[in-house]
Amino acid sequence: MNAPVHTRCSIVPPYLLSRLAGLEDPRHHNAAAAARRALVQLDPIHSARATAPRDPSRGAGTAVVLALRRTISDAYGTETLPGEAVRREGDPPVGDVAVDEAYDGLGATYGLFQEVYGRSSIDDAGLPLDATVHYGQRYDNAFWDGFRMVFGDGDGEIFGRFTASLTVIGHELAHGFTQYTSNLRYQGQSGALNESVSDVFGVLVEQRVRGESADTAGWLVGEGIFTDQVQGRALRSLKAPGTAHDDDVLGKDPQPATMADYVETTSDNGGVHINSGIPNHAFYIAATRLGGYAWERAGQIWYDAATGGNVPEDCTFSRFADVTVDAAKARFGEGSPEVEAVGYAWREVDVL
Amino acid sequence: MTRIEVSRSGGFAGLSRTWSVEVSPAEAEERWLPLLEQAEAENAETLQRDRFIYHIVVVGYRDATVPESAVQGPWKELLERARNAPPEEPAEELPDEPAEEPGGHT
Incomplete structure (x- = not known):
């Protein structure tokens, strides 16, 4: 009942404690119990979660922690979901680079939301995180299907595997975050905001893992997923929308940075992957004006805006700007510098 | 011949691609026009994000928009044929506007 506990002055981050606390393998019983106790000491929120029922059918007295629970599945080149589970929470690396990148990327994304914003998974209720890799044949895409992230291996000519950039993994998981919060409609301006929220948290996941401040970060989405044959560094740039690539086959990065270049189109759900450049650039301006780590102040403001209940599903850019202010x-x-920086950013892109 | 153009937009990358294939007028009328007619019902909003969207034009007749999640059976066959058809001489850089009349180029 009382296993030795050395976690009181823990250097183990809370998300890792949560993960340990969620281990169900009897071999890890002591570690799990110790982690649960350490979490209870950390703060009242964790404490409440640690004593909440996981499954009513298990009966009274079963301690429960909402923890990181990842499952990576392999579609083996088919388009059948979910595929076969090949790495579950706590399993060691399997040696398949896409599987292991997806596993680590989900952990890093969970870590941003949990450790910085205090959110328990994308639904704030400990939702297990699932991903499928090796989807389809020469499949040039990654997507969120409403329940899981799905990653293709790329065609090998233009795109390599989509798990190669942490920003892609963060982006897809952030679509789940948006689904559980503002649920921005995937069309026109609200759709571009949906895309932008995913790009913003995607780059923040990477910046945090790399320890990059706003002024040293590259602010690129999808860096490293092109093959060497492509003229371009990445798919999108929050720092300089429209400059991420310029290639004979792909064409030039079509993203606008300001409302003056907003693209009206019927394709791509009304240009959701194009006009996201405008709110993306506003975030970049706010973050660099504030300096330091972008996930701390600018990221917190965007997180608060997304979760505060004031973003309607059909939100416009200007409404979203107001909500962030x-x-x-x-x-x-x-009158804080944060308020000034956010207002300044939206004016710079001609939204306010 | 009747030309069928397939434009793909969306996807994580948001990069548009266009392919086209020539079919006989009889095939267009018997197989592909009825398929496009029934596509209208398949455009419900979903929770899916970053998936491809296909805009398909039977040039001179009709167009339809089909989400990737609905691309199965005959749709899949049509898209694969367009993708694998030999590229046309003129670059197909036109954005998704109605294209020229069938058989119009030299």
């Missing part, structure tokens, strides 16, 4: 005021106070 209000979120900055609520967290940092009227």
